[in-house]
Amino acid sequence: MIEFPLALLIASILGALLAGFACSTMGVFVVRMNLASIGYLMSHAAFAGAAFGLMIDIDPMIGAIIFSFATALILGPLAEKARLQSNIVIGFLFSFMIALAFIFLNYIPGQAASARALRILWGSIFSVTYNDIFLLTLLSFILMIFITIFYKELLSIMFNRKLAESSGVNTKLFYYTVLFLTGFAVSLSLRIVGGLLVFALIINPTSTAYQFFYDFKKILIFSPLIGIISCVVGFWLSVISDFPIGASIVIISALFFASAIAVSPKRRKGNGKKNKTNIRTVTL
Amino acid sequence: MKNNSNIIELQNIETIYEGENIPVIQDINLTIKSGEFLSIIGPNGAGKTTLLETINGLLSHTKGNGFVFGREILKHKSQIRKEIGYVIQNFELDPLAPFLCKDIVMSGRTGKIGTFRLVTKKDWDKVWYSMGLVGMIDFANRPIGKLSGGEFQKILLARALAQQPKILLLDEPFSNLDIASRTQVETLLNRIHEKHKITIIMVIHDLSFIPTRCNRIIVLDHGKIIMDGDKKSILKSEVIQNIFNGNGRK
Numbered sequence: 297m298i299e300f301p302l303a304l305l306i307a308s309i310l311g312a313l314l315a316g317f318a319c320s321t322m323g324v325f326v327v328r329m330n331l332a333s334i335g336y337l338m339s340h341a342a343f344a345g346a347a348f349g350l351m352i353d354i355d356p357m358i359g360a361i362i363f364s365f366a367t368a369l370i371l372g373p374l375a376e377k378a379r380l381q382s383n384i385v386i387g388f389l390f391s392f393m394i395a396l397a398f399i400f401l402n403y404i405p406g407q408a409a410s411a412r413a414l415r416i417l418w419g420s421i422f423s424v425t426y427n428d429i430f431l432l433t434l435l436s437f438i439l440m441i442f443i444t445i446f447y448k449e450l451l452s453i454m455f456n457r458k459l460a461e462s463s464g465v466n467t468k469l470f471y472y473t474v475l476f477l478t479g480f481a482v483s484l485s486l487r488i489v490g491g492l493l494v495f496a497l498i499i500n501p502t503s504t505a506y507q508f509f510y511d512f513k514k515i516l517i518f519s520p521l522i523g524i525i526s527c528v529v530g531f532w533l534s535v536i537s538d539f540p541i542g543a544s545i546v547i548i549s550a551l552f553f554a555s556a557i558a559v560s561p562k563r564r565k566g567n568g569k570k571n572k573t574n575i576r577t578v579t580l
Numbered sequence: 581m582k583n584n585s586n587i588i589e590l591q592n593i594e595t596i597y598e599g600e601n602i603p604v605i606q607d608i609n610l611t612i613k614s615g616e617f618l619s620i621i622g623p624n625g626a627g628k629t630t631l632l633e634t635i636n637g638l639l640s641h642t643k644g645n646g647f648v649f650g651r652e653i654l655k656h657k658s659q660i661r662k663e664i665g666y667v668i669q670n671f672e673l674d675p676l677a678p679f680l681c682k683d684i685v686m687s688g689r690t691g692k693i694g695t696f697r698l699v700t701k702k703d704w705d706k707v708w709y710s711m712g713l714v715g716m717i718d719f720a721n722r723p724i725g726k727l728s729g730g731e732f733q734k735i736l737l738a739r740a741l742a743q744q745p746k747i748l749l750l751d752e753p754f755s756n757l758d759i760a761s762r763t764q765v766e767t768l769l770n771r772i773h774e775k776h777k778i779t780i781i782m783v784i785h786d787l788s789f790i791p792t793r794c795n796r797i798i799v800l801d802h803g804k805i806i807m808d809g810d811k812k813s814i815l816k817s818e819v820i821q822n823i824f825n826g827n828g829r830k
């Protein structure tokens with residue numbers, strides 16, 4: 297077991313907890329919008345950004361945030377204007393970002409800097425800064441406020457985008473905001489979880505919560521909760537076993553998901569039985 | 581802004597889908613007065629759904645002038661939609677979808693409540709009333725994905741009614757319903773029209789289920805209105821017999 301100074305331990309746990317909250321909260325929308333692969337895209341865009349940051353000698357996190365935002369801004373309009381499925385656009389942008397990342401890595405001066413860039417791919421407990429914690433706290437507050445104020449709009453869009461639009465909801469604005477916030481969550485979690493594994497933190501906790509509840513509100517509560525637990529337990533696993541933090545978090549969240557599939561009440565036999573119509577029309 | 585008794589007024593409307601050249605509907609001239617109940621019939625691909633979605637602005641018309649509530653559709657579509665309830669053609673729903681029926685019905689009020697405003701008790705009262713109206717109040721806490729086709733259709737109708745719309749657009753509301761459910765929905769539409777005087781525009785495939793209170797029929801074919809008149813005369817006409825072969829389907 298590794299021994300840590302207390303301040304670093306607290307900062308790391310807090311960072312893991314906030315990253316778990318932010319990523320798995322956004323996961324609720326990403327999974328429902330069938331944008332599961334957006335996690336891959338955002339993490340690799342952020343990685344390309346980090347490599348770019350190192351290449352021009354600025355904080356790689358700034359590069360990661362800029363590239364994630366730019367990707368979020370391109371993805372929505374590109375999918376709509378080109379009339380392509382989001383997953384096709386994601387596939388295209390994903391390979392493009394990896395290509396950019398390799399080019400930038402090639403131009404990073406010195407091996408130490410390249411190692412810094414690669415560390416962003418798999419995450420590190422020691423990388424968490426107070427600045428990261430501040431930004432993740434800010435993002436968590438923004439997410440809570442966003443969901444509280446716009447819950448009815450988000451629920452409406454998650455059920456059916458066309459119906460939501462027909463009721464007068466500006467669906468495009470909310471769709472882009474979800475992409476934008478996902479980019480933010482991924483960028484800020486990169487240093488902790490790592491670019492290769494951050495998408496698992498978006499998908500796994502939400503997919504676990506989906507196995508138990510039919511109520512969207514409960515999924516919005518339990519997905520971040522599972523994300524937080526995955527991160528804290530993953531952190532503990534990393535400390536006692538010396539596994540990389542990102543891998544530990546993903547293993548824990550994957551175990552939660554596998555267990556949820558096994559015991560999910562939604563998947564029990566007979567649960568798919570249709571309810572018989574019980575017609576009771578009130579007098580007009 | 582127009583100021584006359586027509587709740588909907590379409591002048592030489594043409595709608596082309598993005599990236600295509602051929603109009604789905606064209607030369608559409610249509611005026612609908614407040615409180616009318618009309619059905620749109622026609623073969624598959626005639627442009628019936630496109631016409632509905634041009635009225636509520638989900639599809640932008642490419643030619644002509646369209647007004648709803650005297651307001652230009654293209655300029656005021658967000659405002660117009662808040663007063664139009666829309667029941668879309670049955671769509672596939674994941675049986676594990678994480679939504680309860682009451683929340684889906686409430687989602688119909690989203691635009692009406694407005695951005696930055698939270699749901700109040702009054703909004704929930706409207707939801708319970710609408711669910712009661714369609715006989716689905718007992719289903720409030722059921723998962724939406726577990727409903728039968730007929731139950732789902734009624735929830736979508738309750739969703740549209742919870743919006744307290746001035747116009748109700750229904751796209752094939754009887755599809756996927758068994759005969760008993762069709763009769764119930766038909767009776768329900770007659771009652772809603774009688775009691776609330778909502779303007780109802782309904783796309784329908786099966787001529788035998790045109791509600792009794794529907795007094796006007798529009799026939800669409802190849803994107804054009806080929807007939808527009810009262811129900812009796814339209815249903816008796818030879819054109820209809822030819823199009824539908826007398827069994828409600830082309």
